[in-house]
Amino acid sequence: MxxxxxxxxxxxxxxxxxxxxxxxxxxxxxxxxxxxxxxxxxxxxxxxxxxxxxxxxxxxxxxxxxxxxxxxxxxxxxxxxxxxxxxxxxxxxxxxxxxxxxxxxxxxxxxxxxxxxxxxxxxxxxxxxxxxxxxxxxxxxxxxxxxxxxxxxxxxxxxxxxxxxxxxxYPKLQLERGRAKNTRTNGAYKKTVRILKRLENVLVDAGLSDEVPSYLMECLIYNCPDEYFTRATWRGTMQGCLADIYNYTNRSEPADEAERWLEANGAKFLFHGSQKWTREQVHAFANAAWDYMEFG
Structure with missing residues (x-):
């Protein structure tokens, strides 16, 4: 664990x-x-x-x-x-x-x-x-x-x-909106992004996951509710975030645009046909991360 x-x-x-x-x-x-x-x-x-x-x-x-x-x-x-x-x-x-x-x-x-x-x-x-x-x-x-x-x-x-x-x-929007989310979460947002990136390094080194782009991992955490970052432990924060990532990528893209996940700039949809990544890739990564964390 x-x-x-x-x-x-x-x-x-x-x-x-x-x-x-x-x-x-x-x-x-x-x-x-x-x-x-x-x-x-x-x-x-x-x-x-x-x-x-x-x-x-x-x-x-x-x-x-x-x-x-x-x-x-x-x-x-x-x-x-x-x-x-x-x-x-x-x-x-x-x-x-x-x-x-x-x-x-x-x-x-x-x-x-x-x-x-x-x-x-x-x-x-x-x-x-x-x-x-x-x-x-x-x-x-x-x-x-x-x-x-x-x-x-x-x-x-x-x-x-x-x-x-x-x-x-939209690089400047990414900077502005990332700072705003980090402020709302008392600095926990960016710390959680770093946790996920280091977890990805471990999974890739162990042969448990394909590489995931650094920007994509930041976007995934950006879409997780602010309330997750106020939990008492980092394990609690990661459990909430990985569950959301797993569940969101386990279904088709919502028809309602308001329900679709965005890039960390808040201006572009995270998943669409011309992206360099797929929902299936992210789902497999979330599954491997969940198992490695032993959340059960």
């Missing part, structure tokens, strides 16, 4: 040494973009996203994700095209196409991290770790807004894949 003491030891973030490496990695990427002449005078927003930014990373899962957002261009959609919501404006005719922006971000990184340290994926550039820094994914993207009929909007990013197509994310 996984004891209360062991669970408590799993609540902490990555080590101070790892934190120093993460901070150095972020700083070096910021320096690379700032030093690149092609970006002089360009409206860019550079910020961390994901587990590092949200303080839910754990040892051995301590990569850094850095967004390089071009705010010279706004991509947008209307939530209800028939109702409108986006204010009238002229199409963008400037130089910052997705291909050019991606090429300049790559050039900036290669100048800072030479000798093959930078490799290109379909969405992000990976900067290889050294003894003093961690692996980093650098994501070139553009400002994106989803407009509602009343003219309000939720802001995210739009990134373009080298293989075609695009992806909309």
């Amino acid at each position: 996984v004891t209360e003491e062991r669970l408590a030891s799993w609540t902490g973030p990555s080590s101070d040494a790892e934190q120093l490496k993460q901070d150095l990695t972020e700083r070096m990427i910021r320096e690379a973009i700032a030093a690149h002449a092609a970006f002089d005078g360009v409206n860019l927003s550079i910020y961390a996203k994901g587990s590092y930014a949200n303080n839910t990373n754990v040892k051995f899962d301590s990569d850094v994700d850095i967004v390089v957002e071009c705010r010279e261009v706004e991509y947008w959609e209307d939530y209800d095209p028939s109702a409108g919501g986006h204010p009238a404006g002229s199409p963008y005719e400037g130089p910052w196409t997705p291909d050019r922006f991606r090429a300049e971000v790559k050039a900036a990184l290669v100048n800072k991290f030479p000798n093959g340290s930078v490799t290109s994926g379909t969405t992000a550039f990976e900067v290889e770790a050294t003894s003093s820094r961690v692996n980093a994914d650098v994501v070139p993207c553009f400002t994106y807004r989803m407009y509602f009929a009343n003219g309000s909007y939720q802001e995210g990013t739009k990134l373009f894949k080298t293989t075609g197509g695009s992806i909309v994310n």
Whole structure:
């Protein structure tokens, strides 16, 4: 049985040494973009996203994700095209196409991290770790807004894949809503996310589960009721969360949108046809975690 003491030891973030490496990695990427002449005078927003930014990373899962957002261009959609919501404006005719922006971000990184340290994926550039820094994914993207009929909007990013197509994310909303849930639960939300991530590491190492994406685990805990995080023990918290995850993924997606689980940004449905994960994958993981915890 996984004891209360062991669970408590799993609540902490990555080590101070790892934190120093993460901070150095972020700083070096910021320096690379700032030093690149092609970006002089360009409206860019550079910020961390994901587990590092949200303080839910754990040892051995301590990569850094850095967004390089071009705010010279706004991509947008209307939530209800028939109702409108986006204010009238002229199409963008400037130089910052997705291909050019991606090429300049790559050039900036290669100048800072030479000798093959930078490799290109379909969405992000990976900067290889050294003894003093961690692996980093650098994501070139553009400002994106989803407009509602009343003219309000939720802001995210739009990134373009080298293989075609695009992806909309909401990293700032993830940060804001994660902080709000953590405040409501007196800090227990993020501690529970770290417990689940460390539990997943144990299960994978033991051959009891396939790997589960770090972001997905944060999303699963995000959907668990706040009341679970006020229970007297970590075992009690985990029992409630794993039961909810198991039960939710043991049935089909609810027809009522209000009952569907969301990503940790609160803006996108957690399960749908184009996600990188499936309900069956999550259900199998929850089952393995429940058994390993010996909840009976």
